[in-house]
Amino acid sequence: MEIILKENVKGLGYKNDIVTVKDGYGRNFLIPTGKAVIASPSARKILAENLRQQAHKLEKIKNDAIALAEKINALEAFTIAAKVSATGALYGSVNAANIADELAKAGVAVDSKMIDMVDAKELGEYTATVNLHKEVAAEVKYVVVAEEA
Numbered sequence: 298m299e300i301i302l303k304e305n306v307k308g309l310g311y312k313n314d315i316v317t318v319k320d321g322y323g324r325n326f327l328i329p330t331g332k333a334v335i336a337s338p339s340a341r342k343i344l345a346e347n348l349r350q351q352a353h354k355l356e357k358i359k360n361d362a363i364a365l366a367e368k369i370n371a372l373e374a375f376t377i378a379a380k381v382s383a384t385g386a387l388y389g390s391v392n393a394a395n396i397a398d399e400l401a402k403a404g405v406a407v408d409s410k411m412i413d414m415v416d417a418k419e420l421g422e423y424t425a426t427v428n429l430h431k432e433v434a435a436e437v438k439y440v441v442v443a444e445e446a
Contacts, residue, residue: 298323299336301344306332307410311431313344362430368405369427369435375399378444381420391417391441396425399439417441 298320302310306327310316315336318327327333334340348355377395380388397409407427414425417439425437 300327300333301336301340302327302333304332313348314431315341315344359430359432362433365405366427366429366433366435369400369407369437372400372403372405372437374422374438374440375403376440376442378442381443385420385443387418387420387441391423391439393425396437396439400427400437412437 299315299317300323302312302314302316305311309318323333323335328335375396377391377399379391382388393409393412393414396412396414397407400407407429411428412425413428414423417423420441420443422438422440425439427435427437429435
C-alpha cells in the first residue's frame with residue numbers, strides 16, 4: 298500500500314514522502330491516527346501542487362535546519378553526571394530526553410524524538426545524532442561521568 302505521510306514518522310519517512318507500507322500498518326495505524334493518507338492519484342496531484350507552492354518555504358526550513366545544525370556542531374561535549382554502582386554501571390541510563398535537556402540548557406530547543414542514539418548504560422564518551430531535516434543532521438558528543446556523592 299502506498300501512502301503519503303502527513304508528518305514525520307521515525308523509521309519510515311518524513312512529511313510529504315510517498316512510502317510503501319504493509320496494508321495493516323497503513324489501514325490500522327497510520328491513516329486512523331492522521332499520520333498518513335492513501336496515495337491516490339488525486340492525493341498525489343494535491344501533494345505535487347502543494348509542494349510546488351511551498352518550494353520557497355521548504356528551502357527556508359532547510360536553511361534554518363542547517364543553521365541549527367551548525368550551532369549544535371559548534372557546541373562543546375556535554376558532561377552528564379549519573380548515579381553509578383560500585384562496578385561502574387549506571388542506575389538507569391542516559392537517553393534522548395537527557396540529551397534534549399542538555400541542548401535546551403545550551404540554548405538549542407530540540408525535540409527528544411529527533412535524537413537517534415544508543416542509551417548509555419556505562420561511563421564513557423558517546424555520540425548522538427540529531428535529525429533536524431531529512432537532509433540535515435548534527436552530531437552531539439557527550440560524556441557520562443559518575444555523580445559525586
